[in-house]
Amino acid sequence: xxxxxxxxxxxxxxxxxxxxxxxxxxxxxxxxxxxxxxxxxxxxxxxxxxxxxxxxxxxxxxxxxxxxxxxxxxxxxxxxxxxxxxxxxxxxxxxxxxxxxxxxxxxxxxxxxxxxxxxxxxxxxxxxxxxxxxxxxxxxxxxxxxxxxxxxxxxxxxxxxxxxxxxxxxxxxxxxxxxxxxxxxxxxxxxxxxxxxxxxxxxxxxxxxxxxxxxxxxxxxxxxxxxxxxxxxxxxxxxxxxxxxxxxxxxxxxxxxxxxxxxxxxxxxxxxxxxxxxxxxxxxxxxxxxxxxxxxxxxxxxxxxxxxxxxxxxxxxxxxxxxxxxxxxxxxxxxxxxxxxxxxxxxxxxxxxxxxxxxxxxxxxxxxxxxxxxxxxxxxxxxxxxxxxxxxxxxxxxxxxxxxxxxxxxxxxxxxxxxxxxxxxxxxxxxxxxxxxxxxxxx
Numbered sequence: 383x384x385x386x387x388x389x390x391x392x393x394x395x396x397x398x399x400x401x402x403x404x405x406x407x408x409x410x411x412x413x414x415x416x417x418x419x420x421x422x423x424x425x426x427x428x429x430x431x432x433x434x435x436x437x438x439x440x441x442x443x444x445x446x447x448x449x450x451x452x453x454x455x456x457x458x459x460x461x462x463x464x465x466x467x468x469x470x471x472x473x474x475x476x477x478x479x480x481x482x483x484x485x486x487x488x489x490x491x492x493x494x495x496x497x498x499x500x501x502x503x504x505x506x507x508x509x510x511x512x513x514x515x516x517x518x519x520x521x522x523x524x525x526x527x528x529x530x531x532x533x534x535x536x537x538x539x540x541x542x543x544x545x546x547x548x549x550x551x552x553x554x555x556x557x558x559x560x561x562x563x564x565x566x567x568x569x570x571x572x573x574x575x576x577x578x579x580x581x582x583x584x585x586x587x588x589x590x591x592x593x594x595x596x597x598x599x600x601x602x603x604x605x606x607x608x609x610x611x612x613x614x615x616x617x618x619x620x621x622x623x624x625x626x627x628x629x630x631x632x633x634x635x636x637x638x639x640x641x642x643x644x645x646x647x648x649x650x651x652x653x654x655x656x657x658x659x660x661x662x663x664x665x666x667x668x669x670x671x672x673x674x675x676x677x678x679x680x681x682x683x684x685x686x687x688x689x690x691x692x693x694x695x696x697x698x699x700x701x702x703x704x705x706x707x708x709x710x711x712x713x714x715x716x717x718x719x720x721x722x723x724x725x726x727x728x729x730x731x732x733x734x735x736x737x738x739x740x741x742x743x744x745x746x747x748x749x750x751x752x753x754x755x756x757x758x759x760x761x762x763x764x765x766x767x768x769x770x771x772x773x774x775x776x777x778x779x780x781x782x783x784x785x786x787x788x789x790x791x792x793x794x795x796x797x798x799x800x801x802x803x804x805x806x807x808x809x810x811x812x813x814x815x816x817x818x819x820x821x822x823x824x825x
Contacts, residue, residue: 407753415550421557424549426542428533429533433552434525435623440560441618445609446511447468448518469611470511476590476608477504483583483591495817496586499712500609502685507612510678517674521622524670527663528629535660541636548632559617559718566711567613571606573708578602587708612763613715620682620719623675627726627790627798630671632731633664634788638757641764650769654776656690661757662784668730668788679723680793686720687806691813698814718785720806727790727798757784 395467422439424432435452442448447466449459513519533673535546558559574581581588581601587609592601622729637817640657693713758781797804 394790396398407440414554415546415590418553421553424546426532426536431525431529431532431549431629433549433556434528434622434629436553437556437618437621440556441615441622442457444615444618446514446615446618448514450522451640463574470606473612473615474508476604476612477501479592479656480504480590483504485590487589492819493589493596495695497549497589498587499689499692500587500789502689503616503716506611506678506681506685507619509681511803513674513678514619514622520674524626524667527667530627531633531660531663535633535636538639541639544639545632548628548635552628555645555722556617556621558626559621559722562718563617563715564610566708566715567610569711570708571575572605574602577806587712601638616719620722623671623679624722624726625669626671627730630664630667631726631730631733632755633660637661637664638733638760640762650773651776652780654773654780658776658780658783661780665783665786665788667792676791679791679798680795682723682808683720683792683796683802686716686811686812689716690720690806691817694766694814695817721803724798724803726798726801731789731797731799747814757781761815 419432422431422432422436438448438451442462442465445466445468447462449462454462484494484497484501487497517675521781532545536542570587578598582598583590583592588605591604592605596604637657640653640660690713693709693716703747761777761781761784764777766774792798792802796802
């Protein structure tokens with residue numbers, strides 16, 4: 383990737399841009415950035431992506447052996463492997479016991495829906511964990527490529543500003559999703575320990591057939607800790623994919639800004655070739671991510687369709703007990719999960735294909751750097767008519783490639799967009815109506 387070095391050599395002396403005057407909102411953003419920088423700091427010059435390191439650290443706390451994705455000592459690597467060797471087998475056994483309970487109570491609509499909600503969620507967790515292990519070397523190469531792109535292509539003050547604002551967004555979303563799940567699963571365990579007779583093995587989220595030879599207190603701790611560990615592991619696995627998508631979105635913004643340099647004293651042909659190669663690397667990254675996550679995301683969306691429907695059904699027919707209260711927390715967690723997938727996928731799609739400003743963009747500060755021009759529009763607006771025929775041919779190649787769909791999908795069947803999110807809600811409502819009819823006939 384020698385062209386990145388070439389980009390840096392050209393940009394370092396020619397692309398110097400003064401940032402706009404700081405407004406009060408911008409000052410608030412700066413304070414938020416300083417706060418998030420204390421948690422796994424990000425550094426452009428070193429190619430350090432703090433949001434990915436933060437998520438990997440959280441995943442390691444939940445027992446996932448994601449070693450080699452961030453700096454760590456040999457002692458830390460051994461500790462991670464030991465914790466994973468203890469936690470993961472216990473979690474696998476717990477999911478098997480949930481499936482066994484589902485088989486025993488398949489003919490009861492109320493019990494079946496309570497069990498399916500958690501069983502589908504936990505089976506999805508294991509599907510994504512095994513998929514991560516299978517493609518782990520590819521994931522490590524993707525992380526290395528993103529670090530290299532950050533170190534060599536984020537050059538100007540405007541590009542650095544974009545990088546840091548996206549990192550703030552990534553860290554806040556990552557922590558919010560994780561804390562939401564931690565709170566709801568911890569609350570469930572507290573309620574289990576307070577009223578075990580009403581929840582343990584009988585009501586959501588602890589519909590599981592436990593071995594009778596285990597003492598009751600051991601059963602309660604096993605159920606409570608298993609739900610906490612699996613629940614906390616789910617957002618960390620999800621965030622790996624979502625953070626990759628948002629990193630690609632950030633680099634597409636950086637690529638959009640690269641056309642500003644053509645207005646300055648730069649060799650246009652060298653710069654245009656570098657832009658084409660940069661774009662090709664991003665296309666390759668998207669294809670690799672699609673290859674790795676297409677099946678887990680497809681399973682996630684199909685299962686989320688059922689889980690959303692069944693949690694809504696349980697919320698409707700619930701008896702007002704503590705289990706019914708926990709249903710609402712699970713519902714919010716699942717909604718957050720599928721919304722973030724669709725949101726980050728939609729951000730990438732709009733960055734390439736939307737001709738309008740980010741009206742719906744979830745940003746804390748409005749900035750001209752977050753204008754959603756398409757890549758082809760940016761290319762066409764670079765005063766190409768002032769350059770030679772070689773430049774125009776290269777620009778045409780870029781514009782043709784830039785107009786191709788840049789979309790993440792769920793197994794190729796559904797695009798990760800906000801429209802897909804709305805479709806899932808609509809389909810879930812239909813399933814809720816069917817379940818209510820079945821429940822009404824049974825009673």
